Amino acid sequence: TTDDDTTTVDVIVVGAGFSGLYLAHRLTRANEATGDGSANWSFAGFEAGPSVGGTWFWNTYPGARCDVESIYYSYSFDEQLQQEWTWSQRFAPQAEILRYINHVADRFDLRRHFTFNTRVTAATWNADDRLWEVSLSTGETRRARYLISGAGGLSTPKDFDVPGLTNFTGLRVSTSRWNIDLNDLTGKRVAVIGTGSSGVQAIPLIAEVAEHVTVFQRTPNYVMPARNSALPDDTVDAVKSNYAAIREECRHSLGGIPDYVVTDNAFDVDDSERARRYEEAYERSGFNGVGGEFADLLLDIDANRTASEFIHEKIRGIVTDAATAELLVPKYHPLGAKRSCFGTDYYETFNRPNVSLVSLRDEPIETMTDDCIVTSEHAYYADAVVLAIGFDAFTGPLYGLNLTGASGRKLQDTWHDGVHTYLGMMTADFPNFFMVAGPQSPALASNVVMSIEQSVDWIADLIEHARDERATLVQATVEAEDDWVAITEETVAPTLYATTDSWYRGSNVTGKANTFMGYVGGVGKYRRMCTEIAKRGYPGIAFDGEATARNL
Numbered sequence: 001t002t003d004d005d006t007t008t009v010d011v012i013v014v015g016a017g018f019s020g021l022y023l024a025h026r027l028t029r030a031n032e033a034t035g036d037g038s039a040n041w042s043f044a045g046f047e048a049g050p051s052v053g054g055t056w057f058w059n060t061y062p063g064a065r066c067d068v069e070s071i072y073y074s075y076s077f078d079e080q081l082q083q084e085w086t087w088s089q090r091f092a093p094q095a096e097i098l099r100y101i102n103h104v105a106d107r108f109d110l111r112r113h114f115t116f117n118t119r120v121t122a123a124t125w126n127a128d129d130r131l132w133e134v135s136l137s138t139g140e141t142r143r144a145r146y147l148i149s150g151a152g153g154l155s156t157p158k159d160f161d162v163p164g165l166t167n168f169t170g171l172r173v174s175t176s177r178w179n180i181d182l183n184d185l186t187g188k189r190v191a192v193i194g195t196g197s198s199g200v201q202a203i204p205l206i207a208e209v210a211e212h213v214t215v216f217q218r219t220p221n222y223v224m225p226a227r228n229s230a231l232p233d234d235t236v237d238a239v240k241s242n243y244a245a246i247r248e249e250c251r252h253s254l255g256g257i258p259d260y261v262v263t264d265n266a267f268d269v270d271d272s273e274r275a276r277r278y279e280e281a282y283e284r285s286g287f288n289g290v291g292g293e294f295a296d297l298l299l300d301i302d303a304n305r306t307a308s309e310f311i312h313e314k315i316r317g318i319v320t321d322a323a324t325a326e327l328l329v330p331k332y333h334p335l336g337a338k339r340s341c342f343g344t345d346y347y348e349t350f351n352r353p354n355v356s357l358v359s360l361r362d363e364p365i366e367t368m369t370d371d372c373i374v375t376s377e378h379a380y381y382a383d384a385v386v387l388a389i390g391f392d393a394f395t396g397p398l399y400g401l402n403l404t405g406a407s408g409r410k411l412q413d414t415w416h417d418g419v420h421t422y423l424g425m426m427t428a429d430f431p432n433f434f435m436v437a438g439p440q441s442p443a444l445a446s447n448v449v450m451s452i453e454q455s456v457d458w459i460a461d462l463i464e465h466a467r468d469e470r471a472t473l474v475q476a477t478v479e480a481e482d483d484w485v486a487i488t489e490e491t492v493a494p495t496l497y498a499t500t501d502s503w504y505r506g507s508n509v510t511g512k513a514n515t516f517m518g519y520v521g522g523v524g525k526y527r528r529m530c531t532e533i534a535k536r537g538y539p540g541i542a543f544d545g546e547a548t549a550r551n552l
């Protein structure tokens with residue numbers, strides 16, 4: 001690029017969430033920190049929202065918090081940052097996570113790299129100039145050698161596919177674009193549709209202010225107690241005095257949090273020992289709770305049943321109305337094979353006199369009127385409808401970029417029959433395009449901030465390598481991509497994820513191809529593979545347009 005060309009930059013990044021902010025830092029800091037210019041990229045970020053935060057900017061619904069512990073769900077790249085920032089709770093609420101992201105943006109002076117309120121609406125590969133031509137919602141265009149998506153995995157809300165929704169004239173709000181105050185629901189009859197993580201977090205708080213809450217549940221989920229609490233000073237001190245080592249442990253773990261190592265299987269112990277272990281795990285909670293108590297719980301349906309039934313009994317023990325309890329018992333999928341939920345007083349909420357439950361499997365919604373949800377059995381009057389129906393995960397945000405690749409095809413057409421990527425970060429036919437922690441990376445089964453850091457570092461190293469080699473084109477080969485898809489499929493095949501419908505495999509969106517959108521072999525193993533590939537000079541990636549992988 002030339003100095004007087006302000007519309008062309010080395011790197012354009014989409015999104016100013018955890019991914020885009022760290023990318024901005026990683027690709028610009030060495031210039032200032034070392035003065036050697038080794039990472040001196042010209043860089044432009046575009047963010048659709050008015051400020052930083054991404055998913056944590058938009059999801060402001062009551063009760064929103066991360067269910068990965070904050071001491072892990074935070075950046076590890078800067079020792080001083082992690083020493084100086086103190087989390088107030090085990091699971092920080094959304095507002096605190098957003099404060100943290102703002103703190104990081106200010107601390108490292110990252111906002112200046114981004115243009116806000118500006119969406120990337122399309123991007124087309126220009127093979128002659130080896131640049132991405134990027135269209136913006138402002139009507140302007142920009143050009144970049146590299147285009148990197150930090151658009152996230154759970155950022156595009158699923159279409160509001162509820163029959164008759166547009167007939168409803170009362171208050172309508174979705175958890176993922178929450179734009180009201182909880183008090184706006186005070187004294188109202190509220191219908192909540194959806195009982196995934198978002199609904200599970202929001203419902204107990206809505207029930208505290210609403211006159212009545214009717215929960216419309218399609219698939220009951222396993223909700224374990226979050227056991228959130230204030231973080232005591234001595235815990236914070238212990239973590240901080242050992243933070244570097246804890247982070248290193250997370251980097252080499254299965255899920256980006258310290259491993260809870262279990263080697264025995266559910267039937268290796270007798271019934272009473274198993275029950276004791278599950279009780280202990282239930283107290284511990286989190287992703288290393290009941291679902292992680294035995295090594296074969298995600299591999300063997302009979303083993304899993306012992307854990308699933310343990311939770312069923314907990315639900316029956318909490319919910320006093322037997323019929324309601326039975327509707328809440330998750331019987332359509334094994335524990336952990338869909339994303340587990342962690343709640344605070346979730347099942348207890350159904351004991352309130354102002355909360356009732358409707359099972360959409362027994363009485364589907366047929367339509368809505370101006371003030372009523374009409375199922376096959378009843379009409380439920382409501383002043384407000386809260387949609388907590390989830391996201392068009394991973395591919396939604398990527399397809400929203402309207403990418404046109406080297407062959408002139410759109411990404412959504414290239415992936416029509418299934419997602420295919422190399423390492424979840426690149427895809428053949430889309431040269432010089434990268435996805436931070438994209439589909440088929442470990443992102444969905446991990447502490448995603450840790451996955452994002454690994455992905456950003458690997459992509460940055462790769463384009464630095466390309467620059468060192470004077471290459472202007474970086475492209476995954478079809479062979480490398482096929483191999484990676486096969487690896488992700490072989491890894492997931494023996495698990496219960498493979499046989500369970502979930503957003504993990506696109507089943508929540510009508511017409512979406514069925515691909516498992518993660519690599520479940522573990523964060524540590526994936527990191528080692530990626531590092532090894534870099535060390536070997538990037539086999540599977542063609543530089544400067546070489547047609548096949550370099551066999552180094």
Ligand code: NA7
Nearest residue numbers: 161162194195196197198199218219339388389390391503
């Ligand atoms: P989820 O987990 O996808 O949950 C969405 C919920 O909404 C789930 O209970 C769905 O039932 C239900 N749903 C979806 N569409 C409809 C329609 N059309 N009618 C009725 N019910 C519907 O999204 P969340 O936002 O809660 O959580 C997403 C992730 O964020 C979560 O996994 C964490 O990683 C953080 P279904 O199960 O499809 O029958």
